[in-house]
């Protein structure tokens with residue numbers, strides 16, 4: 001819990017969030033269910049490789065993904081949260097839009113709720129996060145995961161994301177969440193075509209004006225596949241290149257599948273910011 005708090009004092013560090021998917025249909029490492037024990041081992045390895053945060057997801061949000069029931073998501077996520085928090089002091093984040101999952105996760109040791117709907121899908125989410133004293137990631141998405149890639153359109157993508165996030169920050173604060181506990185995320189690949197994703201990464205400085213830390217999740221996403229004409233398994237170098245630029249442009253937290261490479265990218269790129277000492 002203390003580590004994100006320290007971000008506010010010591011800004012010359014980028015946090016690395018390692019992705020732990022508990023879904024059988026993840027876009028990169030999916031394809032089968034992993035057991036709780038395998039998931040915990042994977043998390044401990046990511047922590048050893050330099051992850052500051054483990055982001056645990058029990059429902060896929062990739063384009064076209066199907067939703068899962070509360071009971072199924074609880075059964076996948078909670079045992080893993082509980083065991084990781086028992087065996088490590090890394091921060092635990094839970095990628096969920098459901099307040100029941102968030103509440104149980106916080107009770108079992110999660111410090112961050114990563115809500116890709118930014119409090120829009122479950123009316124109780126704000127209250128649960130406020131009462132639990134957790135951090136909250138507010139992410140931008142046009143549409144829903146099922147429909148978001150059908151025909152995303154913007155007049156000015158960065159201005160629209162910025163005003164959406166500003167409104168969601170005010171909404172979160174009005175439910176009782178401290179401003180100091182908020183993180184924003186422009187939602188790379190969530191209702192955005194290639195030029196939209198590129199504009200966001202080029203113009204991240206405009207989102208810095210919101211005054212809260214910025215999380216970027218671009219690891220192995222399809223915009224890299226479009227540029228490189230390569231499948232997810234071959235997108236690591238593109239991921240590193242784009243994360244380095246995102247960090248130079250102001251990203252504070254990067255969400256990655258490949259933690260060792262993400263850690264090295266972060267530690268070099270943060271030193272190459274114009275205002276680095």
Ligand code: PT1
Nearest residue numbers: 027061062139185188189217221222223
């Ligand atoms: C993200 C994110 C997330 N991404 C946050 N949480 C995913 N805060 C899940 C593609 O275009 O960026 N930020 N949780 C994964 N979602 C996607 C979206 C995966 C798009 C792949 C694509 O390939």
